[in-house]
Amino acid sequence: MSATLPKSPDALMTVRERHLKVPIVLAIAAAMLALLLLALPRDxxxxxxxxxxxxxxxxxxxxxxxxILVAVMVVLTALAALRSWAYRTVPLWLTIPFGVLAITAFLVWAGADGLVPLTSLLVGAISLSxxxxxxxxxxxxxEREGVFNVAIEGQLLLGAFSAAVLSSLTGSPLVGLVGAMLGGAMVAFVLAAFAIxxxxxxxxxxxxxNVLVTGVTGFLFGALLVPNxxxxxxxxxxxxxxxxxxSDIPLLGPVLFNQTLIVYLMYVAVAVVAWGLYRTRWGLRLRAVGExxxxxxxxxxxxxxxxxxxVLLAGAIAGIGGAYFTLVSVPQFGKEMTAGLGFIALAAVIFGRWDPVRATLAALLFGFTTNLQNLLTVLKTPIPGEFMLMLPYLVTIIAVAGFAGQVRGPAAAGKPYIKS
Incomplete structure (x- = not known):
């Protein structure tokens, strides 16, 4: 019979840290909404x-x-605080309902004695997202494989430009879509060559x-596209x-299943990237070279x-997003038409903690808030118009600073690898 020596107190000691950031942000959001209802009551x-x-x-x-909705938000905030106090993470099944309740409560307040076209609001949010x-x-x-893709804005813009030109020349949106992927991949190729x-x-x-693509597409727009x-x-x-x-399902049918090919490609892309990143050899190798x-x-x-x-694959995927501008949303290419959305997408990556599904949810949130500002202007809410214009960017800052905070990205992101 052998005796087991007791471990030293230092060996048994573990350091546990409470992460209270999410409950604090939820509490602030609930308090701000309650103050809004008190300061500007609407019946x-x-x-x-x-x-x-x-x-x-x-x-x-x-x-x-x-x-009533604010009261339920307070209950969810209390549950989040209890989980954090018990050294447990706050799951998505708690934060997502909180966000839905907050948005619904705000819409109820904003739509007093008015009409809130919910289907149109969600369709517009999908379109912008x-x-x-x-x-x-x-x-x-x-970023999962170790390269900061700050050039998303350029990939979107060149993708939109390539899609417009090739679709115009051939009369085929499919050719334009392929051209958009090639345009995004071209920007990614330059990024990969210099960075790697x-x-x-x-x-x-x-x-x-980003600056180069903005300048080149702006020049070609004025020199070639405007006169022709x-x-x-x-x-x-x-x-x-x-x-x-x-498509006949109430509410969700017109929003999700009466869309264009690019939107259906978005559904497939999110599912394939999320599955491939964690369930395939490709994903394992990609994460390995990034960590x-x-x-x-x-x-x-x-x-x-x-x-x-x-990096080329990432650029091609981003190029599809650029194609949406000229092959679905707007009937032609316009100078600087992406309007900084590439940087909002980069914020969605950080907010989503470098996870495809979370990043998609973050992008949908930003698209929804952008479309919401238009609705609030129509409803003539007592909120200044200047606040409406900055609402999407304000939500972006709060989301990244409040929820993402100091989360750790891929360990080797931004660090070139030199084989010894």
Missing amino acids: GVTTFDFGGASSARVEVPTAVTSW VPLVFGALGGVIG KYLVEQVIVGVVL EDLLNSPERFAPIAIPLL HPQAADTVGIRVNPTRFWN
Whole structure:
């Protein structure tokens, strides 16, 4: 019979840290909404229009419903605080309902004695989110394998330009879509060459590429597209495709299943990237070269070629987001038409903690807030118009600073690998 020596107290000691940031942010959000209801009380009836063939509408009392939703938000905040105090993480099943309740309460307050076209609001949010989702997926792939993809803005812009020109020349939106992928990959190729081959600072390369693409497309727009608009800037666009049965589902049907090919590609891309990143050899190798390239090299993974080809893949995916501008949203290419959305997509990557699904949810949130500002202007809420204009960017800052905070990204992101 052998005796087991007791471990020293130092060996048994573990350090546990409470992460209270999420409960604090939830509490601040609930408090701000409550203060809004107190400072600018609105009474009456809010009508939600669900659209569709029957145009179903639901009427709710404004004041009572708003306060009930705020009370439920307080309960969820308390649950989040209890989990954090017990050294447990706050899961998505708690934060997502909180966000839905907060948005609903705000819409009920804003729509007092008015009509809230819920289906139109969600369709517009999806439309504004598509480029952000594709850009965020490109950012996730790039940073997961160790390369900061700051050039998302340039990839979106050149993708939109290429799609418009090729679709105009051929009369085929599919050719334009392929051209957009090639345009995004071209920007990614330059990023990969300088960052991986020549070891240039990746953030600087990304910023320079954004400026370069903005200048080149702006010059070509004025020199070629404006004088030859009918030939080079009249792209054939994708038409919506209604999926039988699914498109008839109330509310969700018109929003999700009466969309264009690019939106359906977005659904597939999110699912494939999320599955591939965690369930395939490709994903394992990609994450390995982004976390510990020396160890990956030791087991036979070619680090720099793996990074190079995946940067091109990330650029091609982001290019699809650019195609949405000219093949779906707007009938022609416009100078600087991406308007900084590439940087919002980069924020979605950080907010989503370098996870495809979380980054997609973050992109959808930013798209929703952008579309919400238009609705609030129509409803004539007592909120200043200047605040409406800054609402999407304010939500971006709060989301990244409040929820993402100091989360750790891939360990080797932004660090070139030099084989010893």
